[in-house]
Amino acid sequence: MSGHTLAMFDSPAAGRGWPDNGLLMTAESGGGGGLGFAFVRRSMLHLWSREPTGDGAMAWSPLRGINLEPLLTVLIRRPPEHHSVTPNLVGFADGVGVIFAEIDGDVFTIEVSSRRGKKVYRREDIHTIFPYTSFYTPRGGINFDPLP
Numbered sequence: 001m002s003g004h005t006l007a008m009f010d011s012p013a014a015g016r017g018w019p020d021n022g023l024l025m026t027a028e029s030g031g032g033g034g035l036g037f038a039f040v041r042r043s044m045l046h047l048w049s050r051e052p053t054g055d056g057a058m059a060w061s062p063l064r065g066i067n068l069e070p071l072l073t074v075l076i077r078r079p080p081e082h083h084s085v086t087p088n089l090v091g092f093a094d095g096v097g098v099i100f101a102e103i104d105g106d107v108f109t110i111e112v113s114s115r116r117g118k119k120v121y122r123r124e125d126i127h128t129i130f131p132y133t134s135f136y137t138p139r140g141g142i143n144f145d146p147l148p
Helices: 069-075
Strands: 023-026 035-041 044-052 058-067 088-093 098-103 106-111 116-122
Touching (some): 058 069
Antiparallel strands (some): 023 035
C-alpha cells in the first residue's frame, strides 16, 4: 500500500530579510533534476537547490549567483544607476533552463547556463508564466477531416 505525504519548508530567503520573490524550479546541480529555487536580491539572481545534509535531512544549499546588472543594462536600455526595479521572476521552462522575468511590463528570458537574456513580450499584467515545450495528442484521440 502506498501513501502520500506533504512536506512544508521555508524558501532559502525566509528569515534572512531578503525579498521572497522567488520561484520553484528544477535544480541544475549534477543534472539530477531535484528541487531548486531562484530569487532576485538587488541585481543578483540566486540559484539554490535542496540537498541532503549529513543526518539525512534536506536543506537549501546555494548553487550560484548570476549578476543581472550587465544583462539589465542591455535589455531595458537604461544605465545601471537608473535600475530602480528588481525583476519579478514569473516562470521557468523546465528542461531548457530558462527563467522568465518581468520588469515594468516587459517580459524577458534569462538562459541560466549562458547568462544571456532576451525581451520576448510586453504586457502590463503578467504575474505568472507556465511555458510548455512539447504537446502530445494520442493517436486516434482526435479525428480531423481531411481538407477538401
